[in-house]
Amino acid sequence: MAAVKLEKICKSFTSGRPVLDSLSLEVAPGEIFFLLGPSGCGKSTLLRILAGLLEADSGKISFDGKDITSLPPEKRQAAMVFQNYALWPHLNVFENVAFGLRILGVKGETLRREVLAALDTVHLADMASRRVPSLSGGQQQRVALARALAVKPAVLLLDEPLSNLDARLRDTMRSEISRICRERQQTAIYVTHDRQEALSMADRMAVLKDGQISQMGTPRELYERPANCFCASFLGDINFFDGEISDGEIITSFGKFPLSGCNGKTRRAAIRPERIRFVSPDTPGAFAATVVSGIYGGDLTQWICETGGVKFQVNEMASPARKCGETVYLAFDRDYLLAMDE
Numbered sequence: 001m002a003a004v005k006l007e008k009i010c011k012s013f014t015s016g017r018p019v020l021d022s023l024s025l026e027v028a029p030g031e032i033f034f035l036l037g038p039s040g041c042g043k044s045t046l047l048r049i050l051a052g053l054l055e056a057d058s059g060k061i062s063f064d065g066k067d068i069t070s071l072p073p074e075k076r077q078a079a080m081v082f083q084n085y086a087l088w089p090h091l092n093v094f095e096n097v098a099f100g101l102r103i104l105g106v107k108g109e110t111l112r113r114e115v116l117a118a119l120d121t122v123h124l125a126d127m128a129s130r131r132v133p134s135l136s137g138g139q140q141q142r143v144a145l146a147r148a149l150a151v152k153p154a155v156l157l158l159d160e161p162l163s164n165l166d167a168r169l170r171d172t173m174r175s176e177i178s179r180i181c182r183e184r185q186q187t188a189i190y191v192t193h194d195r196q197e198a199l200s201m202a203d204r205m206a207v208l209k210d211g212q213i214s215q216m217g218t219p220r221e222l223y224e225r226p227a228n229c230f231c232a233s234f235l236g237d238i239n240f241f242d243g244e245i246s247d248g249e250i251i252t253s254f255g256k257f258p259l260s261g262c263n264g265k266t267r268r269a270a271i272r273p274e275r276i277r278f279v280s281p282d283t284p285g286a287f288a289a290t291v292v293s294g295i296y297g298g299d300l301t302q303w304i305c306e307t308g309g310v311k312f313q314v315n316e317m318a319s320p321a322r323k324c325g326e327t328v329y330l331a332f333d334r335d336y337l338l339a340m341d342e
């Protein structure tokens with residue numbers, strides 16, 4: 001399976017700000033790489049450029065070291081799964097999956113075998129003769145995936161493939177797609193605005209902002225050590241707070257805390273809500289706070305607590321009932337108190 005290299009890809013649609021601004025990245029063979037970013041940040045544009053459906057203004061794309069920048073889509077060995085499935089409604093399931101193989105010149109028994117194998121991978125082998133409009137959304141998405149896999153692409157491109165499915169089906173398909181890609185050691189580039197999808201499925205991921213990569217790394221690196229406030233907030237709920245920063249410490253209205261990794265540019269501190277704990281008053285580092293509100297979610301409750309004029313979100317598993325106005329004691333998990341630059 002191919003390594004993918006993008007070098008300084010630029011793309012503008014109008015004279016305004018570029019959608020992709022000298023974007024470079026490398027994906028290793030067999031890696032499931034996620035591009036995460038808000039709607040309109042250029043994710044689909046980048047995938048379409050990779051697939052050859054759209055031309056970049058400048059930059060270079062290579063698969064396994066081979067420059068494919070000017071190759072037409074059918075010569076790239078890249079297959080794409082679209083958000084809206086893009087199946088042909090007048091063809092049955094078999095013919096939809098056969099489409100790309102026929103273009104590659106596969107015929108007869110080989111064609112039949114390969115189509116059925118692709119359908120088998122997505123557990124739809126018994127639906128080959130069904131018409132597309134008679135399938136559920138989830139089944140149509142599986143056909144789209146089988147169609148992309150059937151041509152044994154060097155690179156599989158997935159454009160928000162699960163965003164039209166309901167939550168439960170989405171969970172099932174997340175693990176299905178992960179399983180299929182890992183079994184085949186399939187190089188995959190998957191774009192989404194759904195952080196949970198990226199965090200749970202990616203080997204590595206990048207956050208896109210203003211046409212550039214804001215941060216790249218493993219899901220754990222990005223979630224636990226975000227490089228800036230945008231990445232920190234985009235990957236999950238987080239509390240920011242201000243204070244006076246000096247000598248590896250932050251002095252706030254509710255106490256003084258060691259802050260590792262701060263430098264001359266550090267402006268504030270941040271901490272994820274699950275890294276703050278309700279503790280007993282005699283716990284070292286504990287500070288008093290008042291419960292402001294809570295959102296009960298069954299397994300997890302999201303509390304808002306206030307101290308020294310600062311409000312914190314605190315996420316607590318298997319939470320006891322707490323009253324608004326109640327005094328509680330909180331403590332940070334210090335290793336997870338983050339120094340933020342902007």
Ligand code: ADP
Pocket residue numbers: 013014019037038039040041042043044045046
């Ligand atoms: P995403 O997939 O991240 O939601 P897109 O790549 O679809 O974002 O779009 C990025 C930006 O480029 C958007 O502002 C969009 O309006 C613009 N855009 C995309 N395709 C075209 C096009 N064919 N012509 C003009 N503008 C486009």
Ligand code: MG
Pocket residue numbers: 043044045159160
């Ligand atoms: Mg898109």
